[in-house]
Each structure stands twice: as C-alpha cells, then as structure tokens.
Amino acid sequence: MWWGSALAIYFLFWFLALFLxxxxxxxxxxxxxxxLVPGQAESAPHRFEAGRIALRTTIVATVMFGLxxxxxxxxxxxxxxxxxWN
Incomplete structure (x- = not known):
C-alpha cells in the first residue's frame, strides 16, 4: 500500500473515530x-477538552487502522x- 493512500485512509478512520x-x-x-450561563443551551458541554478528545480519537483511530x-x-x-450475488 502506498504511504499516501495509507495516510488518507488513516485520516478517514480518525474522523470516523472523532464522531464515535x-x-x-x-x-x-x-x-x-x-x-447555566444566561443564553446557554442546556445540552451544551460544561467544558470542552479538545486535547483529551483528540488523544482518545487518535488512540481509537490507530487501533481501527491497525486492524x-x-x-x-x-x-x-x-x-x-x-x-x-455470484
């Protein structure tokens, strides 16, 4: 497998894992x-931890790509x- 194809497939897995x-x-x-802050939706996250989410996403995507x-x-x-059908 060409390394560019592998990288593209990894990024597809990464974005799939992000939504998971x-x-x-x-x-x-x-x-x-x-x-609640005035005007805040009740369903809004209390604190968005982008680094933690990115780390979890990278781990899940790496496992998925490895498989x-x-x-x-x-x-x-x-x-x-x-x-x-055949």
Missing part, C-alpha cells in the same frame, strides 16, 4: 453541578467473501 468518541466525553453544566492494515496484509476478509 465525542458523545462519550460530553457532560452538561447540570450534570457537572454548575449554574484495517492487518486485514490488508493477511487477507482475513476479502471482497470475494462479501460477494453474495
């Missing part, structure tokens, strides 16, 4: 026991296995 990780770290001000690359190298699941 985001809901798990969100705590609202009500859940944190803090008062993808191992499947690419060893051929555990191939496109022929998924062809149900």
């Amino acid at each position: 990780v985001l809901p798990f770290s969100a705590r609202t001000s009500v859940e944190a026991g803090e008062a 993808f690359y191992l499947n690419y190298v060893f051929g555990w699941i191939t496109s022929d296995m998924l062809d149900y």
Whole structure:
C-alpha cells in the first residue's frame, strides 16, 4: 500500500473515530453541578477538552487502522467473501 493512500485512509478512520468518541466525553453544566450561563443551551458541554478528545480519537483511530492494515496484509476478509450475488 502506498504511504499516501495509507495516510488518507488513516485520516478517514480518525474522523470516523472523532464522531464515535465525542458523545462519550460530553457532560452538561447540570450534570457537572454548575449554574447555566444566561443564553446557554442546556445540552451544551460544561467544558470542552479538545486535547483529551483528540488523544482518545487518535488512540481509537490507530487501533481501527491497525486492524484495517492487518486485514490488508493477511487477507482475513476479502471482497470475494462479501460477494453474495455470484
């Protein structure tokens, strides 16, 4: 696999992992026991920790890409296995 293709696929996995990780770290001000700021939505996160979310996302994306690359190298699941019409 060309390194540019691998990098592009990794970034696809990274953004997929971002959307998987985001809901798990969100705590609202009500859940944190803090008062709402006037005009703040009740569902808004109390404190947005971008570094922590990026670290978790990178870990999940690296695991996902690692599994993808191992499947690419060893051929555990191939496109022929998924062809149900032939």
